Each structure stands twice: as structure tokens, then as C-alpha cells.
Amino acid sequence: MNTYLHTVDSDWYRQRVAGALICILAAFLILLVRLFYLQIIEGPEFRRQSQNNCVRLQGIPPARGLIFDRDGVLLVENRPSFNVSIVPREAKNPRRVVQKLVDLLNIVPETLFARLAEARGVHSFRPVLLKRDVSRDVVAIIEAYKLDLPGIVITVEPMRHYVEGKRASHLLGYLGEISSEELKSGCFADNRIGDFIGKFGVEKAYELYFHGKRGEQQIEVNALGQLTRVLRTEEAIPGKNFYLALDIALQRKAEALLSGKVGTAVAMDPSNGHILAMASCPAFDPNAFAEGMTYESWNDLASNQFRPMENKAIQGQYPPGSTFKIVTAIAGLEEGVITEHTRLFCPGYYRYGNRTFRCWKRGGHGFMDITDALAQSCDVFFYQVGEKLGVDRLARYAEACGLGSPTGVDLDKEAKGLVPTSGWKLSRMGVPWQGGETLSVAIGQGFDLVTPIQMLSLISAVANGGTLYKPLVVSRIESSDGSLVKKEVPVPLGGLPASEETLQIISGGLRDAVNKPTGTAWIARISGVDVVGKTGTAQVVRMEKDNKEISIENIRLQHRDHAWFIAFAPAEEPRVAVAVLVEHGGHGSTEAGPIAREMIKTYLGIEGLRN
Amino acid sequence: MIDRRLLEHFDWVLLGLTFVLGGIGLLTLYSAATANVDIAGVRGLVHLKQSYWLAIGTGAMILLALFSYRWLNRLALPIYCCSIGLLVAVLFVGKEVSGSQRWLVLGPVSFQPSEVMKISLAIILARYFSDSVSERGLSLRELWKPLIWTLIPFALIVKQPDLGTSLILFLIAGTMTIFVKIERRSLLCLTAAGIAGSVVAWFFLKEYQKQRILAFLDPQGDPLGAGYHIIQSKIAVGSGLLFGKGFLKGTQNALSFLPEQHTDFIFSVLAEEWGFLGAAVVISLYMLVVVWGFSIAVRSKEPFGTILAVGLTSMIFWQAFINLAMALALLPVVGVTLPLISYGGSSVLVTMGAIGILLNISMRRFLFKE
Numbered sequence: 001m002n003t004y005l006h007t008v009d010s011d012w013y014r015q016r017v018a019g020a021l022i023c024i025l026a027a028f029l030i031l032l033v034r035l036f037y038l039q040i041i042e043g044p045e046f047r048r049q050s051q052n053n054c055v056r057l058q059g060i061p062p063a064r065g066l067i068f069d070r071d072g073v074l075l076v077e078n079r080p081s082f083n084v085s086i087v088p089r090e091a092k093n094p095r096r097v098v099q100k101l102v103d104l105l106n107i108v109p110e111t112l113f114a115r116l117a118e119a120r121g122v123h124s125f126r127p128v129l130l131k132r133d134v135s136r137d138v139v140a141i142i143e144a145y146k147l148d149l150p151g152i153v154i155t156v157e158p159m160r161h162y163v164e165g166k167r168a169s170h171l172l173g174y175l176g177e178i179s180s181e182e183l184k185s186g187c188f189a190d191n192r193i194g195d196f197i198g199k200f201g202v203e204k205a206y207e208l209y210f211h212g213k214r215g216e217q218q219i220e221v222n223a224l225g226q227l228t229r230v231l232r233t234e235e236a237i238p239g240k241n242f243y244l245a246l247d248i249a250l251q252r253k254a255e256a257l258l259s260g261k262v263g264t265a266v267a268m269d270p271s272n273g274h275i276l277a278m279a280s281c282p283a284f285d286p287n288a289f290a291e292g293m294t295y296e297s298w299n300d301l302a303s304n305q306f307r308p309m310e311n312k313a314i315q316g317q318y319p320p321g322s323t324f325k326i327v328t329a330i331a332g333l334e335e336g337v338i339t340e341h342t343r344l345f346c347p348g349y350y351r352y353g354n355r356t357f358r359c360w361k362r363g364g365h366g367f368m369d370i371t372d373a374l375a376q377s378c379d380v381f382f383y384q385v386g387e388k389l390g391v392d393r394l395a396r397y398a399e400a401c402g403l404g405s406p407t408g409v410d411l412d413k414e415a416k417g418l419v420p421t422s423g424w425k426l427s428r429m430g431v432p433w434q435g436g437e438t439l440s441v442a443i444g445q446g447f448d449l450v451t452p453i454q455m456l457s458l459i460s461a462v463a464n465g466g467t468l469y470k471p472l473v474v475s476r477i478e479s480s481d482g483s484l485v486k487k488e489v490p491v492p493l494g495g496l497p498a499s500e501e502t503l504q505i506i507s508g509g510l511r512d513a514v515n516k517p518t519g520t521a522w523i524a525r526i527s528g529v530d531v532v533g534k535t536g537t538a539q540v541v542r543m544e545k546d547n548k549e550i551s552i553e554n555i556r557l558q559h560r561d562h563a564w565f566i567a568f569a570p571a572e573e574p575r576v577a578v579a580v581l582v583e584h585g586g587h588g589s590t591e592a593g594p595i596a597r598e599m600i601k602t603y604l605g606i607e608g609l610r611n
Numbered sequence: 612m613i614d615r616r617l618l619e620h621f622d623w624v625l626l627g628l629t630f631v632l633g634g635i636g637l638l639t640l641y642s643a644a645t646a647n648v649d650i651a652g653v654r655g656l657v658h659l660k661q662s663y664w665l666a667i668g669t670g671a672m673i674l675l676a677l678f679s680y681r682w683l684n685r686l687a688l689p690i691y692c693c694s695i696g697l698l699v700a701v702l703f704v705g706k707e708v709s710g711s712q713r714w715l716v717l718g719p720v721s722f723q724p725s726e727v728m729k730i731s732l733a734i735i736l737a738r739y740f741s742d743s744v745s746e747r748g749l750s751l752r753e754l755w756k757p758l759i760w761t762l763i764p765f766a767l768i769v770k771q772p773d774l775g776t777s778l779i780l781f782l783i784a785g786t787m788t789i790f791v792k793i794e795r796r797s798l799l800c801l802t803a804a805g806i807a808g809s810v811v812a813w814f815f816l817k818e819y820q821k822q823r824i825l826a827f828l829d830p831q832g833d834p835l836g837a838g839y840h841i842i843q844s845k846i847a848v849g850s851g852l853l854f855g856k857g858f859l860k861g862t863q864n865a866l867s868f869l870p871e872q873h874t875d876f877i878f879s880v881l882a883e884e885w886g887f888l889g890a891a892v893v894i895s896l897y898m899l900v901v902v903w904g905f906s907i908a909v910r911s912k913e914p915f916g917t918i919l920a921v922g923l924t925s926m927i928f929w930q931a932f933i934n935l936a937m938a939l940a941l942l943p944v945v946g947v948t949l950p951l952i953s954y955g956g957s958s959v960l961v962t963m964g965a966i967g968i969l970l971n972i973s974m975r976r977f978l979f980k981e
Contacts, residue, residue: 010909012746013917016790017909020921021902027932028898032891034939038849039887046849050883218842231842 049220058219059192062212063158063480065239067172067202069248070274070475074163076172081159082139084152085127086116091151098130101152104145105138107131127153129194133291160196160290166283168251170311171244171275171411171473173201174286190214196290201311202242202473205410209477209485212239238480245274245475245488253602254279257595263563263582264312264452265595267603270460270568270577272490273469275409276603277578280316282308306583313456314407314414317449318581321536322377322520323564324398324444326458326506329370331397332385333502340505343367346380352436357383360537374509375519377535379443386442391433394441395421400497402457402468403450408493409471417454420447445539456579458496459566462510463532463574466496466503510534511571524567524593526601532574533567533596535589560584565592569600576603622907622973628900629672629951629966633665633959635893636952639881642859643873657873657954664956668963675967679975683968684915687738691760694731697724698767705771713771725768725776726961730968733783733922735760740791741914748792751800757788758801775946779929786925787918841940847879848890848939855886873954875946878938893952897931904928907973916972923965930962 038046067076084101091097094116102109112130139154146152160175176199178191190213191197197211198204215236220229247267254265258281267276284301301309310316332338348364350357359365359379365372373381386394398404404419420441422433440446453471461468470491477486496503510532513519521533539561563585568577578596585591640658683690697715701724705712714721736757743753761784768777793801847861861883873880882890904924908917927950934949936942948955950962 010912013914014909016792017905017921020786020790021905024901024905024928025898027928028894028901030941031894031932031935031939034936034941035848035882035887035890035894038845038939039851039882039890040853043849043852043887046846047852049846050850 058217060215060217060233060236061157061195062214062236063238064160065210065212065241065477065480067242067244069244069246069251070276071247072243073248075168075244075246075248077161077163078158079161080156081133082136083129083155083157084131084134084138084142085129085155087127087151087153088116089151094128094151097149097151100145100148101130101142104141104149127155133159160286162286162290164248165287166285167248167255168246168278169201169283169286170280170313171201171246171278172286173198173203173205173411174284174289175199175203176289199289200309200413201411202244205412206240206242206474206477209240209242213237240485241478241480242474243476243478245269245276245472246278247276247603250277250599250603251279253277254595254599255281255283257598258582261582261585261591262306262312263580263585263592264316265578265580265599266313266452266456267576267578267599268456268460268469268471270463270469270574273457273460273472274475275471275473276576277599278311278313278473280310280312282306284308311411311413312581312583313452313579314409314411315451316581316583317415317417317451318562318564318583319446319538320403320444320448320450320455321538321562321564322379322444323455323534323536323566324442324448324450325374325377325382326462326510326534327398327401327403328382328385328389328394328442329374329506329509330401330496330498330502331389331394333370333505334397334498335389335393337388338370338385340371340501341369343369344373344381344384346378348380350380350383350439352383352387352439355436357436357439370505371509371512374506374534375512375516377513377520382442383439386438387435389438389442391438391441392421392423394438395419397497398448400494402461402493403448403454407451407453407457407468407471408491409453410473410488414453415451417451418447418449444536452579452581455564455566456577459534459568459579460574460577461496462503462506463568463577465500466498468493468496507532507571510567514567520589521565521567521593523589524565524597526569526597526606529569529600529604529606530571531567531569531597531600532571533565533593535587535593536564536566537587538562538564540584560586563587563589563591565589565596567596567600569604576600616977617974620974620977622903622970625900625903625907625966625970625973628896628903629963632893632896632900632951633668635881635896636877636954637662637665638858639877639884639952640873640954642861642884643877643880660956661954661959664959665963667956668959671960672963672967672970675964676970676974678971679978680916680919680968680971683734683919684738684741687735691731691735694724694728695763695767698728698764700724702767702770713773713776720956722960723773723776723957725764725771725773725780726957728764728768729776729780729783729926730923730961730965732761732764732780733787733919733926733965736784736787737915737919737922740787740918744791744914744918746792748794749788749797750794751797754788754793754797754801757784760784773946775933778945779926779933779947782929783922783926786929787922790921790925791918841944844876844879844938845940847876848882851883851886851890853887855882855884855889858884860884874948875934875944875953876938877953878935878949881952882938894935897927897935897950900924901928901931904969907969907976910976911972912976916976920969920972923969926965927962 063078066074068074086094086097088094098112098116102112115130116128142149142152142154162172175196178188178195178197182188183191183193188197190211198207203210213236215234217233218231219227220231250267254277258265258279261281264280266278268274269276288297345367346359346365348359348362360377365376365378368378368381398419404417406414406416425431425433437446441448457468457471470493472488474488476484476488479485511530514521514525514531514533520535524531524533540559563582565580568574578599580592580595582591637658640661644657701712701715706714706716706721713723713725715724739757743749761781765777765780768780861880881893901924904920904927908920908924911917911920930947930950933942933945933947937944948958951959
């Protein structure tokens with residue numbers, strides 16, 4: 001107490017408190033004056049506002065970015081759609097109003113009531129979407145019965161429209177309503193319940209660019225829910241527009257060629273990795289998703305045995321068949337197992353231990369060097385190269401060629417394929433690697449699995465002198481006023497593990513495959529242009545031991561081989577590379593070859609020179 | 612332990628004011644809950660929960676009035692350290708609600724340590740200032756300790772992030788410091804340092820934190836977020852006119868303009884239904900509580916009690932003032948609750964705890980003779 005008495009006394013405190021009290025009384029006085037101003041002076045105006053109307057917050061969805069092909073052909077746009085919503089607070093009894101709507105429009109009531117039930121717990125002044133994209137007739141009926149339908153509002157919202165329907169649907173993707181998990185994830189901060197976001201393809205991969213930024217409006221509405229005044233508007237910022245690398249003419253051609261088949265055809269510009277076409281058949285209609293799909297139609301799509309929802313170019317994993325011989329050839333030449341001049345004999349079969357491995361050509365090819373072996377796809381030649389290499393050395397080359405890992409294409413759900421090694425087999429199956437399996441792997445019939453886009457990257461790299469590019473679907477992104485947002489530049493992922501000479505030898509062999517009558521891909525030749533290509537026939541099931549030739553028509557569809565063809569053209573100055581896979585198509589040259597040939601002709605603009 | 616004189620000097624006025632405000636809060640919350648009916652017709656239950664909290668708060672209030680508040684002087688540092696410990700714990704194990712991590716969950720209840728921090732800070736500052744107070748005012752050399760005590764919890768709460776509570780913390784410390792008087796030179800230095808510090812801190816903030824602060828300083832920059840609430844609040848308050856629309860008859864309230872209508876904007880609901888008369892009474896009641904708190908400070912015969920009473924009263928004052936000014940659209944929207952009326956367990960407990968300490972100081976004013 002002593003220090004206290006020595007420093008300050010209670011009078012001093014009294015003064016300090018008095019000072020504080022003056023400040024505080026002033027503060028409360030300000031509050032009271034403000035209260036008086038709001039309630040007594042401005043009060044009647046606020047009372048009018050609160051009685052005759054209510055202020056509603058209305059989101060303005062941003063227009064989603066458009067998608068064009070490389071030359072500016074419009075592929076995806078937005079069209080107006082009329083949506084029917086209900087504002088529960090204004091409806092008083094929402095269930096009765098919805099029932100009236102059901103009676104008037106003669107529609108299935110369950111979905112509408114389900115929508116209403118979902119909105120439980122949401123504030124009652126927020127509109128609840130009942131039905132999307134109703135026809136103009138329905139709009140007319142609702143307007144006519146407006147007085148009987150309190151709380152029902154019709155809003156116009158942009159709806160995604162895929163101009164050519166199923167065209168390039170796997171690449172473009174589709175939209176779906178945002179799920180509650182996605183909303184909670186925090187990745188879609190600008191989205192609301194009921195918004196549509198990209199669920200597949202480019203639409204999904206670039207969702208944040210497509211979305212733009214939501215705007216909002218404060219509006220005053222009267223008791224009928226009609227707009228009386230806009231108090232404040234913050235415009236939405238439209239999403240970004242996309243120019244794809246896609247050449248829509250080539251895409252149309254590819255889809256036409258594939259129609260009725262199950263498979264995929266992909267084309268790339270070997271100089272930069274641009275995806276010029278990506279067709280996967282069968283396809284789906286993305287418009288159906290935007291319009292809101294029924295459970296049944298979704299089920300039909302999902303359970304279809306030909307998997308229309310799968311982008312076979314990047315999700316489909318297939319044994320590479322003879323196209324893998326490119327990898328075996330690179331490994332053999334680079335490891336010095338063979339040289340350009342090494343000649344091996346093919347009697348039509350190869351004995352390994354007590355097993356016999358057959359060449360596709362029963363009578364044998366005779367003596368072959370690497371160029372002939374590639375051109376005529378001699379199995380026995382590559383059995384021997386593979387045997388000398390061993391599976392693990394071969395696997396190293398396969399991985400360096402981009403197999404066994406995703407190419408990194410800017411689409412999601414890309415599969416990575418499989419490059420088997422002895423270690424992989426031991427840990428996966430608990431059985432050591434068998435020497436004979438190396439022989440199968442060397443001709444692409446073993447455990448290997450590749451995706452068509454991996455093979456496309458590989459053949460593109462052979463074409464451009466050895467550079468593996470990341471496949472690019474998008475070429476550039478622009479904002480709605482046309483200013484450049486992002487330009488995708490070619491991304492080299494690495495080089496093929498092959499010297500220039502090795503690539504020359506391989507290109508030579510593949511050129512002969514197409515351009516010599518003895519070549520396996522003779523069917524794909526184009527007069528005036530040198531096409532370089534490799535066929536492949538990927539076994540789905542091992543044929544029975546007996547060597548009788550069975551005609552394709554006599555084999556059950558699921559047991560027929562997959563047909564491969566990978567190629568580029570022109571040989572001297574490659575402008576386009578293609579990879580074609582036809583599921584259960586039988587032989588690579590007859591099924592896949594012509595598709596690749598016609599695509600190359602279309603792209604190089606030499607339609608009609610032959611045929 | 613209970614001296615008869617203590618009961619004789621019990622501060623019935625402050626207790627009465629507390630219960631009146633709590634009661635008004637319950638009525639208003641009932642109205643807000645009634646309006647907050649969702650489509651399924653389920654009414655909110657906030658008023659029921661709030662009545663439990665008020666009961667628990669009364670317990671806390673009595674508890675804090677029982678023992679001599681001078682124990683708080685002795686235990687100031689441990690109390691402060693515990694509160695800091697809780698704030699640190701929140702950063703690691705706190706529950707995140709809508710983007711900020713403020714809550715500690717203990718079984719069925721969760722509370723905000725940042726609320727407790729307000730009282731702990733007032734106690735430790737009162738202890739320090741009661742030793743160092745002098746007529747010439749505090750010098751810079753004497754101020755660095757309280758500055759650090761304030762900055763540590765301030766930074767921890769900004770990190771949650773909870774700008775409203777950290778602002779209140781800063782205002783409590785500032786009020787107490789200026790109350791005990793500081794040298795003019797120190798005041799100028801501190802102001803300059805504060806400005807320089809905020810400029811430097813700006814560059815260390817994350818983008819979203821900058822956005823929050825910008826929106827806080829300039830609500831027009833976010834017209835459809837904060838601005839929407841302000842318009843709605845003005846319409847609600849203004850449409851109350853002189854007598855209000857009547858209990859449970861508020862239409863703006865029923866419009867559910869905000870999920871925060873039972874916390875940050877509870878006063879708008881009240882002003883709409885009870886009009887200028889009702890709202891002015893509530894404002895006057897807060898004024899009475901604050902004036903009464905200061906009179907307790909003056910009547911206490913020893914400096915710790917005086918300064919602590921000023922600190923706790925300033926806490927109630929700033930919360931009430933900022934919340935009311937926000938509802939009346941005088942200040943930007945910032946999450947600060949209205950003491951005793953807003954819904955919220957931590958807020959009710961801490962306000963009633965602070966009042967308990969005020970009662971404590973008040974009834975022991977005769978134990979220390981000059």
C-alpha cells in the first residue's frame with residue numbers, strides 16, 4: 001500500500017476515470033444518435049423497403065469458356081436454358097405449390113420432391129432448383145398460371161452445348177453437377193450447389209480456367225417474387241476460351257473411319273506433341289450430361305460392354321503386339337547385340353528349351369537383317385534379339401521409350417501401362433521369370449501393356465529424331481476479350497535411348513514395311529508420299545496348339561486379336577503421326593492400316609489421289 | 612471465509628443488470644430462432660442452448676466472486692501462461708469452422724481460448740501497471756513488457772485467423788495502458804512503431820489474409836459479401852421505427868438475411884422488433900454496465916483492483932460498442948459478439964466471468980483501507 005500512496009492517490013484515479021467516462025458517454029451518444037437517425041428519420045423508408053419487398057441475393061453464373069479447334073471452329077458453346085426454381089419462403093407451402101406444378105405440367109413428381117427434400121436446412125429465401133432446361137411451352141404455361149404458383153421463378157441460365165454432339169466427346173469431356181464432396185474439398189470455392197463443373201476430359205482438366213468468376217446481384221422483389229429494382233450488380237467474369245491443338249476435319253475423318261468398330265485413333269504433330277485428333281469409339285453424347293441425365297441412361301452407358309465412357313486412347317491398355325518390335329530393335333542395336341548387318345535365319349519357328357516359338361509366317365522368312373525383319377515383322381528375328389538382351393535390359397529400353405508410365409497428356413485418368421521385369425514378376429506372382437517369356441515380350445505378346453497414346457508418342461519420337469514430347473491437347477487459352485492467357489509450349493520429356501543411326505535404320509525398316517510389296521503394311525501406302533509405319537496384332541487369348549489356320553469370322557469376337565497400326569508421314573519431313581487400335585479387329589494391317597492411311601491423307605490434304 | 616460484510620456489500624445492481632441483459636438476449640434469440648425455420652419446419656434451438664450457457668455462466672460468475680480477487684494478482688503469470696498454452700494448442704489440435712481454427716473440443720463442449728485470453732491479459736496487465744503506475748506516466752522502458760504480453764496472444768489469434776477477437780484484445784490493452792497514463796513521448800513513439808510495424812507485417816501476410824484485412828478496412832471492396840449484410844441490417848433496424856414491429860413479428864429477421872443473425876447481428880433483430888424505444892433501452896443498459904464498472908474501479912481502494920476493473924469494463928465496452936456500431940452500419944462487419952445477448956457459450960461464459968470478478972472487486976472494496 002505504501003508504494004501506492006507514494007505514487008498516485010485515489011483522486012488521481014478519480015480524474016482518470018472521469019476522463020474515460022466522458023469518452024464512453026460520447027461513444028454511446030453516437031450510437032443513440034445513429035439509432036435515432038436510422039429508426040426515426042430514415043425509418044419510414046426502411047419500413048417501406050421491408051414491407052413491400054425483400055432484397056434478395058442472386059448469383060450470376062459466369063459464362064463458361066468456349067472451345068475451338070486449332071483453326072477457330074467452334075466446338076463447345078453455351079446456349080440459354082430455362083430453369084424452374086421455387087423460393088420456399090414465398091411459396092408458403094412449397095409441397096402444395098410443387099404438387100400444383102406437377103398437375104399442370106404432367107411431369108414425374110418424384111424428382112421434383114426429391115429436389116425439395118435435398119434443400120432442407122438451406123435458408124428458405126434461397127431459390128431451390130426444381131427442373132433444368134424446360135421447353136418454351138412450359139415457360140408459357142408457368143407464366144400463365146403465375147398467380148397460382150407463388151414462389152415459382154424461372155431463370156435463364158447458360159447451358160453447355162456441344163455443337164457436334166458425340167464428336168471428340170472423350171477429349172472434350174462433359175459436365176456434371178458438383179457433388180457435396182467436391183464442394184467441401186475447397187477446390188471449388190466459387191461454386192454453389194447445383195453448379196455444373198467439368199467431370200471428364202478437357203472440361204475437367206482445365207475446370208478452373210473454364211469457370212471464370214461468379215457475379216452477384218442484389219435485387220429487390222415484390223410479394224410475387226417479381227423483380228422491382230436492381231440495387232447493385234457485380235458482373236460475372238466469363239471463363240477462358242480454349243483453342244485446342246485438334247484439327248476438327250481430321251477428327252471427323254477419324255471418327256467416320258472408326259464408326260461401327262471398337263477402338264481408337266489418335267494423331268499427333270511429331271514436331272511439338274500437339275494432339276491433332278483423338279477419336280475413341282463408341283462415344284457418348286456430352287449434351288445428355290449437361291441436360292441432366294436420368295439414372296437409366298447413365299446405367300446404360302456405364303454397363304455397356306464396349307465402355308463408351310472410356311477414352312481408349314489414354315485409358316485403354318493393350319498388349320503392344322508387333323509395334324513393340326521398334327523397342328526391341330532400338331535395344332538390340334544400342335546394346336550391340338545386333339548391328340545393321342547382322343543376319344539371322346528364320347525357318348518359321350524358333351526352338352527355346354523344349355518349346356517351339358512360331359513366326360507368324362509359317363514357311364519362314366529365310367535370312368533377314370534388321371531392316372527386313374522390321375519390314376516383314378519377322379518374329380523369329382526378334383525372338384533371338386530378345387533372348388540375347390534379356391528381359392530386364394529390354395525393360396530399361398521400354399521405359400526410356402516412355403512405356404510403363406503416363407505420357408502426362410493434359411487429360412485425367414491416363415493409364416500408365418506395364419513394362420514387366422523379372423523382379424516385377426517375382427514380387428507380383430511369386431514365380432521367377434521364365435526365359436521363354438522374354439521371347440514373347442520381345443515381340444510384344446507378353447505381359448506388356450501400353451496405351452495408344454504411349455505408342456503415338458513413341459512413333460512421333462522416331463519421326464522427329466528422338467524427342468518424346470508431352471502430348472498437348474490445348475494449344476492456347478484466351479480470355480473472353482481475346483487477350484492471351486496461356487500458350488502451351490512443347491514440353492520435351494526426354495529422348496529415345498537411340499542414336500541417330502539407330503533411328504535411321506528403324507525408320508528405314510518401317511518405311512519398307514509400308515512401301516515394299518513384301519512389307520506387312522503395304523496396305524497403308526500412299527502414292528506420292530512415303531509413309532513410315534508398323535503394324536501390330538495383339539493376341540487376346542493364346543491360340544490353340546493346333547496350327548490350323550482359322551478364319552477370323554470363326555473366332556468369337558472377344559477372342560479376336562486387337563489390331564494396331566502406328567505410322568508417320570511424310571518420311572523426309574514428318575508432319576503427322578498416328579496410332580490406331582481396333583479392339584478385336586483381327587489383323588493389324590487389314591483393320592487398322594487403312595484407317596491410319598486415310599487419316600494421313602486427310603491431314604496432308606491428298607484426298608482422292610488413290611482409292 | 613465468507614465475511615458478513617461481503618454480503619452486505621454485494622453489488623446487486625451489477626448482478627441485476629447482467630440478468631436483465633441475459634434475459635433480453637434469450638427473448639431475442641427465441642425470436643431469431645423462430646424465424647430461422649427451414650423448409651422442413653424445424654425451428655432452431657439456439658435460445659434453449661443459450662439458457663444453459665447463462666446458467667453455467669452464473670455458476671462461473673459466483674465462483675469468481677467467492678475468493679478474494681487478490682489471488683488473481685498472485686496467480687497472474689500462471690493464468691496468463693495457461694491461456695497462451697491453450698491458444699497454442701488451438702493452432703495444432705483446434706477444430707476448424709468455416710476457415711478459421713478457433714475452437715478447442717473437450718468432449719461434448721467446445722470453447723474458444725481466445726475469449727479466455729481477454730481476461731487473462733487484463734489480469735496480468737493490471738498486476739504490472741499497479742506496480743509501475745506513476746503520475747508522470749509510463750516511459751517506453753516500462754512499456755516493453757506489457758507490449759510483449761499483448762503481442763504474443765494477438766499474433767496467435769490473428770493466425771487462427773480471428774481479427775475481431777485480436778482487435779478486442781488490442782483495445783483492452785490500449786485502454787488499460789492509456790488509463791494508467793503514459794508519457795507523451797512514449798505515446799508518439801508507440802504510435803509511430805505501430806504504423807511502421809503494420810506496414811512491415813503487410814508484406815508477410817498471405818494473400819487471403821490481405822484480402823480479409825482489405826475487406827475489413829474497405830467493405831465497399833466486397834459489396835456483395837459484407838455490403839449485403841450491412842444493407843440488410845440497416846433495413847432491419849430502420850424499419851423498427853419508434854415502437855418496433857412487435858415481438859416475433861420482425862420481417863427482416865424472418866428473411867434470414869444472415870446465418871449470423873443470432874450472433875453478430877442479434878441487435879438488428881432486436882431493434883426491428885422493439886423499435887427505437889427498446890433499442891435505446893438496451894444501449895442505455897450497456898452504458899449503465901460500463902458506468903457501473905468504472906464506479907467499481909473508483910471505489911476500489913487499491914490499484915490492482917482499480918486497474919483490473921477498468922480492463923474488464925473496457926472489454927465489455929469495446930465488444931458492445933463495436934457490435935452495436937456494426938449493426939448500425941457505422942463500422943465494417945467484423946466478428947464481435949454482443950456481450951450477454953449474442954448466442955455463444957464462450958462469449959457468455961467469459962463475459963459473466965468478467966462480471967464475476969467485477970462483483971468480487973466491488974464487494975471487497977472495504978477490506979482495504981487507506
